[in-house]
Amino acid sequence: MTDRSPETETEADAKTAIEGWLLAHTSHPIERIAHDQDIVTGRILDSLRFVDLILLIEELSGRPVDRAGLDMNGLGLDDFRTIDAIWNRFFKTP
């Protein structure tokens, strides 16, 4: 499902921050990551960096990723597959 409403400033800022962090932490020689680009399959993000991404999402969104203080129950890799998906899953919903 595509959300065609224009990005708010908050949304653009968060996505840019995540992209910047990924670029700083990936071993790939790339300068840009499209917000709908698969960062998991292409191993732009690997399993070792994953924990740090969680902390970044928490810091930017101001709330814990594991909503009920549980482990990653109920979350799947698809929730982290693209920058857009991360926004939709962890920032957008109230």
Add this chain to the structure above:
Amino acid sequence: MSTDDPAGRASRMPPETTPPRTAPPLTMPPRTARLMDLTRAAFCDPYEIVDWPESVGDDAQCLPDRLISIVDTGAFDALDRAGRRRLSLFECANLFSVLLHGEKAYVAGLAARIHEPATASHAEYLHALIDEENKHMYLFSQFCTRYAGGVYPDHGFPFPADGPKEETDLVFYAQALLMEEMFDHLNRAVVGDPSIDSTVRRIHQIHIDDEARHISFGRAHLEDLVERLAQTAGAGRLLAIGAYLDRYMTVMLERLANPRVYQDAGLDDAYALRRQALASEGVRSLHAAATVRSRGFLTKLGLVGPEQAA
């Protein structure tokens, strides 16, 4: 179908084409058999081994300063004795949680591999090892639940494995060994400080005693796996695996700096504090000390080049 129905039994017999199982019974390699004997001798009841007091850390820290992630930051300097004791309790619970989650992954992976041909001759010992890791997880979770509001969540995520099985197996066993060696260093630092809470020291001591056997097994087993892989993989491949393992060690140790801990201890700017902690000299020197032994071993195995070992 009743169990004494001859027809029913016959229908469950393997087809005639299945070769008869004539292989001789597996014997454990001598080193593993010795570890099995030592394991039997050390057998304990996890539900009785620790006398859990009402509370811990009332008049002692639960970790020495050196193991507290923010020891080298202004936020730590600003804490009074009671504040440091409280922080050390949550830091200790986080250390136990990180270890618990690592052991959880190890047990899951071992359970999946235990009777595969590559480890079948060690299987008896590996069953005992799983039992011991489960006991450790029990003790760590009891501590966290009784005194610190629960186990800190696991933010690791099982990525689908890629690469040939010999490599993913090697990485799996190597990660377990590296975790055991790094935490052995931390366990010993706690036990070696008589000012630390006695219940906490007891748990760390139990862990040291059991892990000595696991580390002995893990080193010998990893040596075998590397030797086998080296027959088909080039030196470059071994170094790439080593580089990954090196990052694994860093990431595992960085998990000891947890913003949730700082929030629980009432500290501000928890995420910035983590960055500050990880950049501090105190944390860097702790990481170096906790990994020096493992780096030496990885170098000896050809997984880390001499110039990367420092």
